[in-house]
Structures are given as structure tokens and as C-alpha cells.
């Protein structure tokens with residue numbers, strides 16, 4: 001199946017479920033992204049700042065770019081002018097820097113708190129308690145140029161579907177709790193980003209509102225850096 005064909009099929013599937021499709025284009029060349037764009041896809045995700053900035057400059061300006069990878073505070077300034085959503089917020093310090101750069105650009109930047117749900121030490125993210133502590137803090141209350149739209153999580157990389165289902169169930173439960181406790185009246189707190197190519201059907205079953213699909217759309221990724229292709 002072609003990239004365009006994959007987009008058409010996956011959009012049908014996610015539209016039917018009322019779920020947003022984020023196309024993860026990391027490591028993929030401009031031509032592949034344009035093929036998806038021409039098929040109607042407008043929301044793309046990248047995990048590296050430099051690659052994201054390069055692609056932003058070369059591609060149509062009505063693309064909504066989401067950052068889904070770990071973000072260092074000193075790199076926020078490069079994406080602050082144009083980023084649609086930063087899904088990988090994992091500390092108050094990072095959020096403060098995003099707020100500062102958003103203010104400089106006279107913007108409010110949408111963010112998701114990345115929550116640690118996997119049974120793996122390699123993944124980033126806030127623990128449940130840390131996320132609550134962040135949302136309760138006085139420092140957080142002062143940030144006027146960021147808007148928390150919801151939560152993001154990555155399940156354990158395993159074939160064990162029961163475990164993946166439990167991790168996504170816990171994240172959905174936490175999401176609903178946070179909404180009740182902190183965002184009861186805020187319609188903008190509406191995004192639960194969970195599900196990748198290997199597990200998105202499980203994630204949708206457990207309440208995902210946005211799936212992040214890379215290889216299902218673009219084919220498997222080679223390990224080498226996209227610029228060397």
C-alpha cells in the first residue's frame with residue numbers, strides 16, 4: 001500500500017472512532033510527507049528539534065507540527081515560533097521555558113504532560129504523583145503562555161497485549177481524574193495521546209483521543225539519520 005493509501009485508510013478508521021490521527025514523520029524524507037499531505041493529512045509529529053525545524057521550513061505552512069520526543073530546555077526557542085503542540089512536557093522547568101519562549105513570540109503554546117506508564121527505564125515522563133504536584137504548584141499557576149491540553153503516554157514495548165491494555169487503562173483513568181480535579185470547566189483539556197502503530201487499536205479501546213502513527217503510514221524506519229538518505 002502507498003503512503004497516500006495508508007493515510008486514506010487510517011483516516012477513515014480514526015474518523016470513525018472520533019480519534020485524531022497524528023502522522024509521525026521522523027526520519028522520513030520531504031517527499032514522503034508531501035505524499036501524506038496531498039492525501040489530506042495535516043498533523044505531523046517529529047521527535048528531534050533540528051529535523052522538525054528543517055522540515056517546517058521546507059513544507060507547506062498549514063501543517064500542524066507536534067513535538068513528540070524529549071525536549072531540552074535550551075532548544076525550545078527554535079520551535080516556539082511555530083509549534084502547534086509539545087506533547088513531551090516532562091518537567092516544570094521545561095514548562096517554564098516553553099512559557100518564556102511563547103511569551104517572546106506573543107503566543108500561547110499547547111502542551112501535553114507526558115506521563116510515565118511503561119515498565120521500562122528508558123522512557124521519559126512524569127509519574128502520576130509528579131504530574132499532580134506540578135499542576136498544584138504556585139509556579140505552574142503563574143504560567144500564562146502555555147495551555148495544558150491533556151496527557152501523552154507511551155506503553156511498554158512488548159507483545160503482551162494485556163499489559164499494554166492495563167497501562168493505557170491506567171492512563172485513561174488518570175486523565176479523567178486530572179480533568180475532574182483541575183480542568184472540570186476547561187473544554188480545551190481534551191487530548192489523551194496514546195497509541196502507536198503496534199498498539200493503537202488497544203489504545204483507542206481504552207479511550208485514546210489521538211494516535212501517533214509512523215511505520216503504519218510510512219513503512220519501517222531505517223536507523224540512519226534522515227539527512228543522510
Ligand SMILES: *Cc1c(COP(=O)(O)O)cnc(C)c1O
Pocket residue numbers: 024026047068069154195196197198212213214215216
Ligand atoms: C516514533 C514514535 C511514534 C510512532 O511509532 P510507530 O511505531 O512507527 O508508529 C509514536 N510516538 C512516539 C513518542 C514516537 O517517538
